[in-house]
């Protein structure tokens with residue numbers, strides 16, 4: 490019997506994740522989706538349709554709910570999932586900048602919250618170095634189209650659009666993790682991942698650049714502290730369905746779920 494998984498969100502990550510997990514029926518059974526807005530619920534590779542579930546049904550059959558929807562979905566469903574005793578794997582880590590939600594999701598139980606490494610690497614090192622870190626700088630660079638979304642304030646939208654027409658890279662944001670995830674809720678969860686791993690939001694500074702020439706999404710992470718200095722440079726291919734999302738994210742979630750289902754090797 491495999492691990493029973495429900496997908497909360499069936500967009501670019503959810504569909505890709507479904508396809509990857511379908512290759513491991515001995516370890517994982519994807520039994521449905523919690524996403525009433527998904528236009529279709531069948532994985533392209535297998536054509537397997539998934540039922541759309543309500544929360545009560547999902548909680549009755551899932552051992553793990555894998556969130557790949559939005560920070561709003563973490564706010565809406567996260568506390569109930571954890572309170573029910575079901576485990577929750579979270580992609581939209583930006584939701585956890587809210588200390589109240591963080592308490593409900595990360596500290597209450599009895600369900601366990603797992604945080605995906607998502608679109609970056611090095612979180613094991615950041616976690617291990619938590620007490621020694623003075624500062625983390627995250628420079629994220631994406632094509633302008635990957636940064637535009639309907640909730641952006643007008644001047645910021647205009648700045649990103651101007652970068653697109655000028656052809657030159659333009660830094661469109663510099664500031665805190667909290668402000669970054671407020672302005673780009675589906676685009677900079679990796680900043681929250683670094684802050685959560687480092688054990689504090691105040692030490693992380695975020696810069697976002699719109700780069701019309703970018704062919705990869707780039708995350709440059711520079712860590713300074715008494716334990717040493719560490720730099721990671723990550724260049725990710727975008728998901729073919731969503732230019733805002735690195736394709737690595739679905740692979741990271743699949744890898745994490747397979748690990749929960751017992752597949753090694755286990756790096757800890």
Ligand SMILES: NC(=O)C1=CN([C@@H]2O[C@H](COP(=O)(O)OP(=O)(O)OC[C@H]3O[C@@H](n4cnc5c(N)ncnc54)[C@H](O)[C@@H]3O)[C@@H](O)[C@H]2O)C=CC1
Nearest residue numbers: 498499500501502526557558559562581607608675678734
């Ligand atoms: N931790 C990380 O490194 C990364 C995290 N993400 C997070 O993953 C999320 C999903 O990414 P994609 O699949 O590319 O987005 P997408 O826009 O392609 O798909 C999102 C799906 O979730 C559904 N959804 C949104 N809010 C919902 C809600 N409240 N309840 C139920 N369903 C809901 C939508 O209907 C859509 O089908 C992003 O919004 C972002 O927050 C994305 C990339 C990297």
Ligand SMILES: O=C([O-])CC(=O)C(=O)O
Nearest residue numbers: 608676677678679734735
């Ligand atoms: O996929 C990426 O490269 C990063 C991203 O969207 C996020 O952190 O939300």
